[in-house]
Amino acid sequence: MSTTDWLKPLQHILNCPIHVHTISITEWAEVVKGADALWPAELNAYNPVEGQRAEKQNKLYFVAALSEHAVEILDIEPSGLSQPEKDLISWTLQLVRGGEAESKKMSSISETERNALKLSEWIQLQLEEAEPAYSLPDHLVVGSRLFNDMIPFLLVTEQSNTKLATFSELEKLLRSFLSDDVLLIPLKSQEWLIWGPMSLLRDEETDSFDDLEEETLEDSLESICSGLHEMLASEWIGECHLAVAHPATPAKGIVETTILLRETINLGRKFHVGTNIHMPWMLQLERLLNAIPEMQRSKYLEQSLKRADMFVEPEMLSTLETFFTLDCNVSETAKKLYIHRNTLLYRLDKLKQETGLDVRQFRDAVLVKIILLLYKVTKRN
Structure with a gap:
C-alpha cells in the first residue's frame, strides 16, 4: 500500500494537514536529539522503526516507512491531537507499514536466514520464560546438523550508530574464516549467536578429539576465538566483543549455551574493561563475586x-x-x-x-x- 492510498483518509479523520517528507537517517537522528518528547522514551535515533514519533517545536513527526538510508516521515501539527490519537497513529503505522516491510523482507531473504530467524524467535521466547525449554522443538531441527557437537560463539558489536552488516554479509565472512558449515543466528540488533564446526579443533595428525586434554581444548578455543575476533574487528564492524564456550549440541543446549555466553560477555565487560575476548572458564572468580x-x-x-x-x-x-x-x-x-x-x-x-x-x-x-x-x-x- 503506497503512502497516497492512506494519507488523504488519515487527513480527513484527524481534520488537520499532514505532510510527507523523506530524510536521511542522520537527519532523523538530529530530530530525535533535539526533540521535546519521544515515543518510545528510549528511542534509538540511528535505528528507527515504523510508528516511532518525536515532538519538536510544535511539530509531530512519525516514522512512516524506511529504506536502507532514508526515513519517510509524517509531519503533523499536534495541537489538536490527544494522547490516545497519537498512540493510535503510532500503533497503526507499526501494524500496517511495519507488517508490509517485514513481509517484503521475509520474501527477499534466503531460506538459511529464514530458518535462523525462526530459531532466534524461539530462543528469545525461552530466555524470557521462568522455566525455559532447553531442547529445540522438532519443527526447528532442520536435518541432522543441529544434533552434532559444534563450537558456540556470541558476538556483540559496539557501534550502534553505524550501518549494521546484513545477515548474508556476516555469514559470508564467517564461512570464509570458519567453514561453510557455520550456523548464524541473529538475537538482537547487535548480538549474534554463531556455531562453528568441530573440524576447527582437529589436529592435522589426528581425526579424534578424545585425546585432547581439557587445557589443550580450552587453549585451542581461545586461539580460534582470538583469530575470529581479529578478522571481525578489522574486516566487518570494528569494535566488538566475542565469547566462546565448550562444544555443545545445538539441538539440546542452544538456550543454556546462549545464557552462559551472555553472562560471560557481561562479566568480562564488567570486570575487565578493555578486554574484548571472553571465556567462561577464565571468569569463575568474577562470577562468584558478581553474585x-x-x-x-x-x-x-x-x-x-x-x-x-x-x-x-x-x-x-x-x-x-x-x-x-x-x-x-x-x-x-x-x-x-x-x-x-x-x-x-x-x-x-x-x-x-x-x-x-x-x-x-x-x-x-x-x-x-x-x-x-x-x-x-x-x-x-
Whole structure:
C-alpha cells in the first residue's frame, strides 16, 4: 500500500494537514536529539522503526516507512491531537507499514536466514520464560546438523550508530574464516549467536578429539576465538566483543549455551574493561563475586583499602595484574614489565610492608586478586 492510498483518509479523520517528507537517517537522528518528547522514551535515533514519533517545536513527526538510508516521515501539527490519537497513529503505522516491510523482507531473504530467524524467535521466547525449554522443538531441527557437537560463539558489536552488516554479509565472512558449515543466528540488533564446526579443533595428525586434554581444548578455543575476533574487528564492524564456550549440541543446549555466553560477555565487560575476548572458564572468580550484593562488596573493599591505598597506584595495579596473569611467576613478570627481577621483588616487598599481604603466598594472592577485581567495579560505579 503506497503512502497516497492512506494519507488523504488519515487527513480527513484527524481534520488537520499532514505532510510527507523523506530524510536521511542522520537527519532523523538530529530530530530525535533535539526533540521535546519521544515515543518510545528510549528511542534509538540511528535505528528507527515504523510508528516511532518525536515532538519538536510544535511539530509531530512519525516514522512512516524506511529504506536502507532514508526515513519517510509524517509531519503533523499536534495541537489538536490527544494522547490516545497519537498512540493510535503510532500503533497503526507499526501494524500496517511495519507488517508490509517485514513481509517484503521475509520474501527477499534466503531460506538459511529464514530458518535462523525462526530459531532466534524461539530462543528469545525461552530466555524470557521462568522455566525455559532447553531442547529445540522438532519443527526447528532442520536435518541432522543441529544434533552434532559444534563450537558456540556470541558476538556483540559496539557501534550502534553505524550501518549494521546484513545477515548474508556476516555469514559470508564467517564461512570464509570458519567453514561453510557455520550456523548464524541473529538475537538482537547487535548480538549474534554463531556455531562453528568441530573440524576447527582437529589436529592435522589426528581425526579424534578424545585425546585432547581439557587445557589443550580450552587453549585451542581461545586461539580460534582470538583469530575470529581479529578478522571481525578489522574486516566487518570494528569494535566488538566475542565469547566462546565448550562444544555443545545445538539441538539440546542452544538456550543454556546462549545464557552462559551472555553472562560471560557481561562479566568480562564488567570486570575487565578493555578486554574484548571472553571465556567462561577464565571468569569463575568474577562470577562468584558478581553474585555478592553490591553493598557487601563495597563494604569489604572499603575495609580493605583502609589498610593502604597502594593497591590503587597505577604502577602497582599494572604490576599485580601482570603478576597474576603470569601465574605469580616472578621472572616472567619482570620480563613482561621490562624491569629487573630485584625491582619487582622490591615492589612486592613494599606491598607486603604496607598491607601485610604477600602475593607470593597463595592465600594472600587470592585476597589481593579479589580486592583488585572489586576495586575495578566499584571505581566505575
